[in-house]
Amino acid sequence: MNRLPTITSAQHLIDAVDALHGKPRDRKLAERYGSTIDAIRQRLIGTPDNPGALRRELAHGTNTPDGYPRSTMSNGPHGTAELTPAEAAAHARHRPPHDQHRQLTLRATHALDQMVASLNTLMSALASIDDLRNDNLGPAPKVCAACRPVRDIIATVYATGTVGGRLDKPADLCKDCYEFVRRAGRMPTHTEVADHERRGRWRIRSTPAQ
Numbered sequence: 001m002n003r004l005p006t007i008t009s010a011q012h013l014i015d016a017v018d019a020l021h022g023k024p025r026d027r028k029l030a031e032r033y034g035s036t037i038d039a040i041r042q043r044l045i046g047t048p049d050n051p052g053a054l055r056r057e058l059a060h061g062t063n064t065p066d067g068y069p070r071s072t073m074s075n076g077p078h079g080t081a082e083l084t085p086a087e088a089a090a091h092a093r094h095r096p097p098h099d100q101h102r103q104l105t106l107r108a109t110h111a112l113d114q115m116v117a118s119l120n121t122l123m124s125a126l127a128s129i130d131d132l133r134n135d136n137l138g139p140a141p142k143v144c145a146a147c148r149p150v151r152d153i154i155a156t157v158y159a160t161g162t163v164g165g166r167l168d169k170p171a172d173l174c175k176d177c178y179e180f181v182r183r184a185g186r187m188p189t190h191t192e193v194a195d196h197e198r199r200g201r202w203r204i205r206s207t208p209a210q
């Protein structure tokens with residue numbers, strides 16, 4: 001696919017996947033199954049008591065007629081009645097018995113396989129897009145530990161450390177907060193940062209303003 005779909009058509013596709021968990025659209029199926037995915041599970045696999053297509057196929061073996069109505073078996077358009085034994089043998093070689101139940105079960109399991117493969121491709125492509133974007137954005141910028149929750153404009157980090165042992169643990173600090181810690185010997189409270197934000201300078205007291 002070289003052309004991007006519209007948002008609407010991509011949304012429809014996602015809705016179609018989402019509908020697997022909803023009631024089947026088909027009224028006859030909706031009466032019997034709670035969801036489309038349940039209708040798929042029951043009819044494809046089922047239970048030993050109520051086998052689905054695959055369970056029936058596996059129970060009947062591989063190449064033998066599987067007990068389904070003759071109408072699902074065919075030896076070709078004319079049958080084999082008018083053929084000589086040699087012709088019939090050649091015919092059988094070229095046209096092995098055609099078992100519709102088996103072929104449809106194969107088609108269904110193949111489609112299921114493709115569905116899961118497609119889902120994996122989709123998720124892996126989206127994960128790669130995430131990686132691509134994260135690489136381009138780089139690591140998240142560091143922000144000042146003291147004033148980030150308070151200031152409107154996030155201050156860039158001026159220094160990371162304990163400010164000459166004044167803090168117990170190293171912290172990322174903007175220039176203003178670094179200056180506060182250097183003078184007060186502790187981190188500013190949110191009230192003090194808000195006050196600094198209004199006045200443009202620190203009011204440093206011996207006991208922190210809460």
Ligand SMILES: [Zn+2]
Pocket residue numbers: 144145146147148155173174175176177178
């Ligand atoms: Zn700060």
